Amino acid sequence: MRVTHLHLTDFRSYAEQEIEFGPRVTTLVGHNGQGKTNVVEAVRYLSNLSSHRVAADAPLVRQGAERAVVRARVEKSGRSLAIEVTLNQGRANSARLGRSQAKPRDLLGVLRTVVFAPEDLALVKGDPSGRRLFMDELCVALQPAIAGDHSDYDRVLRQRSSMLKTAKNARGDLTMLDIWDEKLADLGGRIMAARLRAVRLLAPHVAAAYEAVAPGGGDCRVSYVTGLADADGYAADASAADLGAVLLARLQEVRPKEIERGVTIAGPHRDDLDIALGTMPAKGYASHGESWSCALALRLGSYELLTRDDGPDADEDGEPVLILDDVFAELDTGRRAALAARLTEASQVLITAAVAEDVPEALRGEVLRVIDGTVVRDDAGVKDPGNDSSDGVESDD
Numbered sequence: 001m002r003v004t005h006l007h008l009t010d011f012r013s014y015a016e017q018e019i020e021f022g023p024r025v026t027t028l029v030g031h032n033g034q035g036k037t038n039v040v041e042a043v044r045y046l047s048n049l050s051s052h053r054v055a056a057d058a059p060l061v062r063q064g065a066e067r068a069v070v071r072a073r074v075e076k077s078g079r080s081l082a083i084e085v086t087l088n089q090g091r092a093n094s095a096r097l098g099r100s101q102a103k104p105r106d107l108l109g110v111l112r113t114v115v116f117a118p119e120d121l122a123l124v125k126g127d128p129s130g131r132r133l134f135m136d137e138l139c140v141a142l143q144p145a146i147a148g149d150h151s152d153y154d155r156v157l158r159q160r161s162s163m164l165k166t167a168k169n170a171r172g173d174l175t176m177l178d179i180w181d182e183k184l185a186d187l188g189g190r191i192m193a194a195r196l197r198a199v200r201l202l203a204p205h206v207a208a209a210y211e212a213v214a215p216g217g218g219d220c221r222v223s224y225v226t227g228l229a230d231a232d233g234y235a236a237d238a239s240a241a242d243l244g245a246v247l248l249a250r251l252q253e254v255r256p257k258e259i260e261r262g263v264t265i266a267g268p269h270r271d272d273l274d275i276a277l278g279t280m281p282a283k284g285y286a287s288h289g290e291s292w293s294c295a296l297a298l299r300l301g302s303y304e305l306l307t308r309d310d311g312p313d314a315d316e317d318g319e320p321v322l323i324l325d326d327v328f329a330e331l332d333t334g335r336r337a338a339l340a341a342r343l344t345e346a347s348q349v350l351i352t353a354a355v356a357e358d359v360p361e362a363l364r365g366e367v368l369r370v371i372d373g374t375v376v377r378d379d380a381g382v383k384d385p386g387n388d389s390s391d392g393v394e395s396d397d
């Protein structure tokens, strides 16, 4: 799949910007702060309904504007589909799929992206929340319907936790907690089962990607860890119902402690993704360069997994658009070459870099310059030799 056209209105620094992407690789080049990342952030927003840089939508709307609109034309499975999302300040966002009005969530699964960005170093070095988000985004890419369970779980967790606080002050009705426990366990079981499956599928791809970007650097292993049981206390293919039952029993066991502390202390919101290099955890032990290689392996592994995904929700053209945002300057020549070598078959790669020379020439493709906050075609750029794949594409909008 690939994005052929992007139209931004009041998104970040862009009042109005249209971009046509050529086949395969596009490299956006420009000085700092010109708006390169803003472009790829908009593409990522259409696939995940969130930014890879900020948690809230407010900074994505151009300062002084009331709404931002991101519109794209996506080519997949021989068809061309228009998708659009409107980010409204202070109101719910809205979306369009083809010619129809849609819920933003309906866009999930239409366009898949995998983004590798400087922020990803926190996947290895940072706290577990970033790794939980990484797992959950992968789960949604594999199975878009799980997004509803994530938002329901967050809502139930908030309501249950506020009930625990009132229970602590002896004002709450404890019988109500049983109902919230069941809801939390049901949703939590589904989230844990999806994470276990996603991480099990991901692990071999991460190991292979790490070996490719850091040959001889040791094994990179990922596994899902939960406070519910020892990591190997249940099979990686445990069902959502089984995991929900384990969580329900644990909630009942820890209830006095939870009431005392006023917080929910068991559930997938407390779990983590373990990343190990050889016999040591990557966090706290890996060098800066090794941490970069681990982060890159997590993203490349996700990319390979989604490209090969043949699960029940898989798309026949599921290969994601790969976005490499400002990362080449951080990689040494060996890692740059390894990355370029793995991407020769990719159907679309969007790259941002301050200088084109940071990107291996073989990978650079078409160069777009971002000058004075505007994207312009660089006619002197290296043209990608790939075929123009726009032939024979049916329009669906």
Ligand SMILES: Nc1ncnc2c1ncn2[C@@H]1O[C@H](COP(=O)(O)OP(=O)(O)OP(=O)(O)O)[C@@H](O)[C@H]1O
Binding pocket: 011, 012, 013, 014, 030, 031, 032, 033, 034, 035, 036, 037, 038, 039, 058, 059, 060, 061, 062, 063, 326, 352, 353, 354, 370
């Ligand atoms: N909501 C907003 N409204 C207006 N301008 C914004 C908004 N959000 C960010 N900007 C501007 O966008 C610019 C940053 O754009 P971006 O992060 O895409 O830069 P970049 O070209 O990738 O830079 P670098 O090479 O330094 O990473 C900054 O000048 C910032 O002030």
